[in-house]
Every structure is written in structure tokens, then in C-alpha cells.
Amino acid sequence: MRTFSLLKGLPVFQLANGDKIGEVVDLCIGKDGRVNGLLVKKGVFLKHHFYLPIDQVNSFGSDGIMTEQGEQLEKWKDKELPEYTFSHQNALEGKLLVSTSGDSLGLLKDVYFSEELGTIVGYEVTDGFFTEITEGKQVIEAEAPPAIGKDAIIVDVNVR
Known part of the structure; x- marks a missing residue:
């Protein structure tokens, strides 16, 4: 069991080559209360957000998250938006x-x-x-x- 505050900011690494894909910025949550995926930020100056489905996460470590997916992550704006996020769109934080x-x-x-x-x-x-x-x-x-x-x-x- 883990809190979102401990997850936020953790780097996401690709298992195959050790490349850092980005860092976690939010949780994507369905109306049923399930965490469906992670919102991952990529880039330094031009930041883009990507959706990483929770079932594509191989492991959650204390210092990083491991996945086999890499370049095939869906761009956030191209993805059908989740019903809720924790702190971005349709935010649950503060409700x-x-x-x-x-x-x-x-x-x-x-x-x-x-x-x-x-x-x-x-x-x-x-x-x-x-x-x-x-x-x-x-x-x-x-x-x-x-x-x-x-x-x-x-x-x-x-x-x-």
C-alpha cells in the first residue's frame, strides 16, 4: 500500500534499456475508485504528459517505477480522458x-x-x-x- 504523495515525482524507467521515460505527476482514477493509470511528465523545457496504464507497470519501487513500455506511451491529449485524476483534470484533491x-x-x-x-x-x-x-x-x-x-x-x- 502506498500514498500518492510518495509516488508523485518518482521516475519511470523502461526495463529493456534503463531509459528514464519521465516522472509521475498524477493518478488517473475511474468512477469505480480504481486507479487506472499514471500521468507521466516527459521533457525538460517542453513538457508533455503521457498516460501509462496501471497494468503496464511491472513494479513500484521506493526510488522508481519500472515498465516495459517506453516510446509507445499514449500522449495525454490523445488519450480518452479518465473520469478523474487526483490533482489535474476533474481533480479529487480537496473534495x-x-x-x-x-x-x-x-x-x-x-x-x-x-x-x-x-x-x-x-x-x-x-x-x-x-x-x-x-x-x-x-x-x-x-x-x-x-x-x-x-x-x-x-x-x-x-x-x-
Whole structure:
């Protein structure tokens, strides 16, 4: 299990030749709460974004991500856009999390996901900077896939 904040900025390497393809800038998430792919940034001056399907990732390491794909990555603008991303288009970051019982849980700050399954298994929420300092971060474990709407994310949860 890993958080998006730990994944963001990691280099993506091609297994066949060790070339760095780019670095992770976002998660592509379906309406069912599954992580479908990664948004990878390539280039130094002219930055282009590419879509790497999650099933094309061979391994997630602490210092990099390995894939057999390289030049055949789809350009982000050519790709049919995912329903959601974490922080780019149709962003989930900062959305209100509400429990199925109607309780406000806070604003989404980060997600925990299982690399093997590609599913979101937990949510890190915040009520603001001062609450984090006094109470620490709050992690919400997901019982089932979320219902994602334009105003809120509805989750069936266990609060830690």
C-alpha cells in the first residue's frame, strides 16, 4: 500500500534499456475508485504528459517505477480522458469526503492505494492546517468503492 504523495515525482524507467521515460505527476482514477493509470511528465523545457496504464507497470519501487513500455506511451491529449485524476483534470484533491451515514469527514488530501490491485483502500483527510497540528492526520479506510460526484465523495468507512 502506498500514498500518492510518495509516488508523485518518482521516475519511470523502461526495463529493456534503463531509459528514464519521465516522472509521475498524477493518478488517473475511474468512477469505480480504481486507479487506472499514471500521468507521466516527459521533457525538460517542453513538457508533455503521457498516460501509462496501471497494468503496464511491472513494479513500484521506493526510488522508481519500472515498465516495459517506453516510446509507445499514449500522449495525454490523445488519450480518452479518465473520469478523474487526483490533482489535474476533474481533480479529487480537496473534495469533501462524506460517510454513507451522512457525516462530513473532511477534505481529501491524499489517497492510499494497493499497487497490486489498483484500488484505493484509504483516504487521508484534513480539516485544515491547525487541526492537523493539534490532532494529526486522519486516515479513513475504505470498505467499498466510493461514489464520486461533482460535490462530494461518498465512502463507506472505518475511521482510525
